[in-house]
Amino acid sequence: MLGSHIDTVIDAGIYDGCYGVLSALEVIQTLKEDGFAPSRPIVVAAFTNEEGVRYAPDMMGSLVYAGGLPTETALATVGADGTMLGGELGRIGYAGPHEPGFLSPHAYIELHIEQGPVLERESITIGAVENVQGISWQKVTVEGDANHAGTTPISMRRDAGYAAARIITFLRERAKNSNSPTVATVGCISFEPNAINVIPSRATLTVDLRDPDEERLRQAEAALAEFLDAISQEEHVEVSVERLARFEPVRFDQRIVAKIEKAAKDRGLTSRRMTSGAGHDAQMIARIAPAAMIFVPSVAGISHNPKERTNDEHLIAGANVLLDVVGELARR
Amino acid sequence: MLGSHIDTVIDAGIYDGCYGVLSALEVIQTLKEDGFAPSRPIVVAAFTNEEGVRYAPDMMGSLVYAGGLPTETALATVGADGTMLGGELGRIGYAGPHEPGFLSPHAYIELHIEQGPVLERESITIGAVENVQGISWQKVTVEGDANHAGTTPISMRRDAGYAAARIITFLRERAKNSNSPTVATVGCISFEPNAINVIPSRATLTVDLRDPDEERLRQAEAALAEFLDAISQEEHVEVSVERLARFEPVRFDQRIVAKIEKAAKDRGLTSRRMTSGAGHDAQMIARIAPAAMIFVPSVAGISHNPKERTNDEHLIAGANVLLDVVGELARR
Incomplete structure (x- = not known):
């Protein structure tokens, strides 16, 4: 003191x-x-793109600074709005002259x-x-068949939206019943063609899984992968997964x-x-x-x-x- | 012949x-x-806006022709893209001179x-x-609380997206198990703020219910209303419903x-x-x-x-x- x-x-x-x-x-x-x-010198740092909402992954600036992501890769990241990080940093005057890692902190x-x-x-x-906590971010895409909402019997549907809903309820129920601190969140979703009288042919959703323990985080990822396989067979839909971020x-x-x-x-x-x-x-x-x-x-x-x-x-x-x-x- | x-x-x-x-x-x-x-004369008719995807309700032109919707109300309908039907009909040269109902068909x-x-x-x-079949179109809005996906325990969440997923799975399972020809479809969905690391504070979805029997269609609507009440209490979310179209x-x-x-x-x-x-x-x-x-x-x-x-x-x-x-x- x-x-x-x-x-x-x-x-x-x-x-x-x-x-x-x-x-x-x-x-x-x-x-x-x-x-x-x-x-020793004291430096105040504020890193670019901590949230990762526009450009994934999150904590991008500090990740680049620590050598975990090449600067060029980060600058070439295309955002949710189609812009590129490097261009936007330049545009707002935040593209500084120093190389990431130029200061090596004592603490x-x-x-x-x-x-x-x-x-x-x-x-x-x-x-x-x-x-x-460790963080696992994935984008899940479900592909079914667009078809008429009035004429297609339930048993003949390949409903990507329904499969997406099952993924959301699976994640919540597993997190609730797993007796572990694992949290699971689906924050983003979209349907295609997104018309009131058309069964969705495609659903895209994001999955955010977190756990302080790496082993449990892996178990959560494995349980999701297994469920995606099961729902794919059960509902005759195709499911693909893209990893957006993964931090131990x-x-x-x-x-x-x-x-x-x-x-x-x-x-x-x-x-x-x-x-x-x-x-x-x-x-x-x-x-x-x-x-x-x-x-x-x-x-x-x-x-x-x-x-x-x-x-x-x-x-x-x-x-x-x-x-x-x-x-x-x-x-x- | x-x-x-x-x-x-x-x-x-x-x-x-x-x-x-x-x-x-x-x-x-x-x-x-x-x-x-x-x-007697034979006339070929093609009615405006049969699908209702841009301007609700569907079958709008024939509904107006049959006297089921005032012309002014139809023309003042604001579409999903913010345009107004009357203006768009004028713009594309489809605003004809005749009063709806001007011909009274023999068959x-x-x-x-x-x-x-x-x-x-x-x-x-x-x-x-x-x-x-009768058609019932509703828009359901679920309001919860936006909160951090990593730090908010599952038990403390008011997750509008999860409640929306439960509505989708409820509709499908009821249709599947009801031993009736009722079909139920959720074709449109959106989450707010729609960010990967934020629990959705709002989910909006459309419900398309159809049945050839009015009594069974009413039962399907009543079952949905009851489920919306239940999920609202269970998940501590607010649920509101807007009727988009209803045809017996x-x-x-x-x-x-x-x-x-x-x-x-x-x-x-x-x-x-x-x-x-x-x-x-x-x-x-x-x-x-x-x-x-x-x-x-x-x-x-x-x-x-x-x-x-x-x-x-x-x-x-x-x-x-x-x-x-x-x-x-x-x-x-």
């Missing part, structure tokens, strides 16, 4: 991502104001809202994140996790070790440097939603823990 | 709709060539491909259509149906009485005039699909039955 203190964090009303960067800027400013002399620490309900439910202020679970640096716990304790804040349900840039940088994360509570666990919120008290607490841990890491 | 004969029908490669109109033109031409003198007969598998399966050439089953004029059977028999063609699974303009005109339909086989029962096809032999057979029945109806 440095004796420094942050008593306000700019609240931009956007928590996911922005909170960490704004707090990091507060940390730098506070350390400067207090005349702190670091023994990396990321402050983030939890985006889940655990801390709030347990009335704990600080999460010392010790690992991150990550274990963070235990020394940094311990520093987070100690900083929280020294500030009189409650804390617990926890798993990150969401993917974060820290898990990519963990490939090239000791890394860990600090979480603060999300109100009602709501995230990826305009109602996403974290109370000021928790925003400030997280920033102060970041301040102390950065001070520690930059001093030694 | 007039002794006249059609030996070719222009095959435009588009069967649904066009076949009937092209055959009717052949009928007129053949009757003229043979010097047939009708005792109405419509020739059409079956768009289903019955005639082919039974190796029968002519369907004497004696009734038409129609029974055609039995004297015309008998004339179709007789014409087929006189030409040495196999025939059977049958129900139309699809909706047709004839069911609207049946409100204001005696009406019936002639069906010919669809190859593999495929329709609403680029592979839709009817063999030349069947196209010609249907046109000749139309010729004979029109001759009969115009003579007496």
Whole structure:
């Protein structure tokens, strides 16, 4: 503990991502104001395309930085809107001059809202994140036969939409009954020809599977593959799968996790070790440097939603823990 | 039987709709060539917007003609692409000068491909259509909560996409197990925000229910409504329903149906009485005039699909039955 203190964090009303960067800027400013002399440079990083909604995979910038994806491949990624990442980065003036990996960090620490309900439910202020769930993203395409909705008997249908619905219910029911923390989500769907009186000839859906344990994540993937085989035979449809992203679970640096716990304790804040349900840039940088994360509570666990919120008290607490841990890491 | 004969029908490669109109033109031409003198005028009709894909409801032109929908309401219909029917009709030069209903037919007969598998399966050439299924079109909207796909435990989700999938599987399983000819189809779907790592906050889907029996169609609608209530409570989602179209089953004029059977028999063609699974303009005109339909086989029962096809032999057979029945109806 440095004796420094942050008593306000700019609240931009956007928590996911922005909170960490704004707090990091507060940390730098506070350390400067207090005349702190670091023994190594402190850098604030914000990586391109953490969400991956427009260009897959997510956490793309940090993945490229850590050497997990060639820069050229990333820049050539075609987005959901048909644009290319490289062109769009240039267009908005975000195509910087440095080579990814040009700085090799001594340590990396990321402050983030939890985006889940655990801390709030347990009335704990600080999460010392010790690992991150593995993520498996797949695009599933089902091909059946377009046919007339009024004249085609149920028994003669090859209904791609019905098969897609069965995949969605299978994933939910497996996740619910598996007695494991595996989560499964179908966030995107489309039917073709998408006409009210035509049986869908094609259904496309995305599958997001996550688990903190690699073995269980593989089991979930295998169970899905087996179900796709079964539904394909049962409904006489063709099913194909494209892998969009796959990241193994990550274990963070235990020394940094311990520093987070100690900083929280020294500030009189409650804390617990926890798993990150969401993917974060820290898990990519963990490939090239000791890394860990600090979480603060999300109100009602709501995230990826305009109602996403974290109370000021928790925003400030997280920033102060970041301040102390950065001070520690930059001093030694 | 007039002794006249059609030996070719222009095959435009588009069967649904066009076949009937092209055959009717052949009928007129053949009757003229043979010097047939009708005792009443013969008119070939093609109605606007039979499919209803762009502007709901379907069979709109004939519905307006029969007085079932005010002309102004129809013209003011806003389509799936945001355009208005009246404006588009004017733009393409199809806004004619006559008032709907300006001709009051003595009888109405419509020739059409079956768009289903019955005639082919039974190796029968002519369907004497004696009734038409009732149609119920609804749009169902499910509202849940957008939330993070990685951090939100399954038990805390209000997943509109999962509820939509349950509605689709419910409809299929009820249709499959109900021991009735009810068919149910979900042809359109969309999720919001439609992002791979976000639980859907909204799902919109269309439901197409059909049955030749009004009571059973009502039962199907009631079963859906009951299921929507149940899923709403079970998954803590809000469900709302908008009616897009509703047509009761129609029974055609039995004297015309008998004339179709007789014409087929006189030409040495196999025939059977049958129900139309699809909706047709004839069911609207049946409100204001005696009406019936002639069906010919669809190859593999495929329709609403680029592979839709009817063999030349069947196209010609249907046109000749139309010729004979029109001759009969115009003579007496």
